[in-house]
Amino acid sequence: MFSNEIMNKTKRNFVSPSRMAKTMLWLVAAWLMLGAGSVRADEVKFTATAKPVVTSGERFQLNYKINAEGANFRGPNITDFQMLSGPNTSTSSSVQIINGKVSRTSEYVFSYILQASAEGTFTIPPATIVVDGKNYTSNSVQVKVVKNAAAQPGTGQQKSAGATAGADDLFLRAQISNSTPYQGEQVIITYKLYTSLPISNINVSEINSFPGFWSKDLFQNIKEYPQTREVINGQEFVVAEVKKLALFAQRSGQIVIEPGLLECVAQVRSASRRNSSDPFFDSFFNDPFFNSRYQNVEKKLISNSLKIDVKPLPTQNKPTDFSGAVGSFSFESELSNSEVKTNEPITLRFKLKGRGNIELIDAPKVVFPPDFEVYDPEISNNIQVNLSGVSGTRTFEYLIIPRNPGSYTIKSVPFSYFDVSRQSYVNLNTPAYDVTVSKGDGQAAQITYQGGTNQTDIQYIGRDIRHIKLPPYQLRPIGTYFFRSPLYNLLMLAIAVVAIAILIVWRRTVRRRRDVARMRTRKATKVSRRRLKLAASYLKEKKEFAFYNEISRALWGYMSDKLNIPPAELSMDNVRDILNHRKVNPEVADQFIETLNSTEYARFAPGEKSEVMDKVYHQALDVITKIERELK
């Protein structure tokens, strides 16, 4: 304790003769004590300090001081306060040389910055630290959090009795340009600081959250707050616009903007002199030269809250392509080149210019021909933020590479926005562009080297029903079908009838033909006999030629009639086969052939004619009788 005191005093580097004696006395005493060695100067002290009373929302410091180098610092478990930062470590050390004796003291401070949130009295539990293997525990600290008032005086060093600044002298107001905007419409909120006091260190960082709105700070480029003068109730105020934002409501309905918070330091005229127990201090600061009679007071100002009724955009006449743009805009497009060769890039630039929620507007949906290779648009903003709101241009640049020659059309691109002043939707259209793509030389050469064409799959763009069928039609009464219709039955019947008729006619013909054949067969013997009889008469008359002729006719005719084969189809060659086929004894068949042969032969043979003729006659008679028997 003593050594601390000494250190403090020595550190303060001012010396007055009266003080010197006092100090010397302390020093001697300290030296005596140190010299006695009963008390060690480096006795470890671990203390926690914090402001005993804070207002809610106020930031304050919590310090843990230790006069020795410790390790393994374990901070308290702070639940009642919001910890903004910490623990931050700082070290200070001092070296004293007193009468040739060197003493060294060092101080370590672990500090937290806390923010009070709830009101009440809270205890911050102790922290622990290890020094030279020993555990040290600090004291616990009690902090009382009192209610915050808008113009409640700040605490700390600047606080002093009598130094007041009334709520009337300094206040913050939030104003809105339009409390019933449309959804997406630009409204401007202004925080105005009214003061009749000189102020400094304005901190408006706490005004930055607007749920339900998209906000844009209008004071981005402004170094000085615009100031005006205003007289309210006879009192003159300096009015500074400390914060100005453009707000764009993202939804409709009632939205409440929470009060904004502002911290500043106001210079307040002192009502009385500083009360201090230290006469030396007082005499120093109350010196007329230093004393300005103003005090710096840390002030926290809270603005009013605002209620905003956001109107929904009218649904009537709402364009289908409407994407939420509200304000007033112009929409232009520009195509870099409309006659290109394949694989030469062209750019299509859309320029949206105007006031409103321009930064929130999506790229226009462009219908490019499917053969175009299109890259995502490059979006660039040139937004001017000034005190009247947000305006500027937003550019969408499409890079297009036509891959195939041909003539194409880039369709007109619609853009629609809601014009607040006219209370209606406005439709804008860019012109349609015709692009002629001719075959590029380079690509063609490349293709020939590759030995192929760059084929691509067919891209299907839409899906629709097929077109109606065109005439001719085969109209017919509903419910009439060919199957089982009279015509069908009739045809069925006709087929059967025709078949039966064919069957009957065929059968009849066959029967008739069979009858004819049978007749001929039956008559065959008779005919042949008649012929043979005739031959016999020729034999008697010795008509040689007629005889043989008649025998030949008798044999062939018999065969033809008997077997029902036309005479023209009969010959010497096939008669044996036919007889075999009819199961005639081969010997008899041979005999028949022989008879035929001898008939032919005998006709031209020399010698006794009548004898041969007689023999042939009997041979023929015999063979016909045999065949007759065989074929029965």
Add this chain to the structure above:
Amino acid sequence: MKKFLVILFLLSATFAWADDNQLLIEEANNLYNQNEYEQAATLYQKVIENGYEAPELYYNLGNTYFKLNNMPQAILYYEKARKLAPADDNILFNLSIANNRIVDKIETVPEAFYARWWKSLVYAFSLDAWGWISLTVFGLTILMLLVFLLSNIVWLRKASFWSGIIFLILFGVSFLLARQKHTSFSRDHQAIVFTPTVTIKSSPTDSSIDLFVIHEGTKVQLTDHVGDWYEITIANGSVGWLKEEDIRKI
């Protein structure tokens, strides 16, 4: 020859009227091309009211209702067209597109392979075509019979016997197919739901339990009939009852 006979048959019955109706359809086609769908539909309907039908007429009317975004009507007329011309690619294509636009997506229950074959055979040709096929095969059978009966040549008799038997079987099959189609045509057994939302009941009374809900445009098979209630089967095999007023028969 066949076509000629059909035309002859049709012309003999309907010559006087068909001409007027052809003109009506052509006018409706023009209106369709000018996007005047409402009027086109009225004209097409007029032809049907006159008592005439053609697959093309139903198809065009289906297209018109499709353009009017009236999916139940479109599906009804596509199905009617399909009934008359089952193998027509355009009809099947548009029907599938229309079926994609309705609320109900029903998983069809896979049928046994023989049922599938039979059905695909039934659907392979129109009723008229099946009629002609059965008639032709009948004629061929008779021809073979004649050849068999009248020929003396052995191999010809053998060949005609066996082919005659084959033709007889073919005739039986085609006749049965045609008859099945014919009965299905004359007896309505399919319908399209026209009420936007229909609750299917477990039995043909209003007080019975609700089974499931189907929506307009869904095709149902009619399996039974009590009063003005129909027992229906949907494509996934679920069965229930609904009222006649909720559907229109194909």
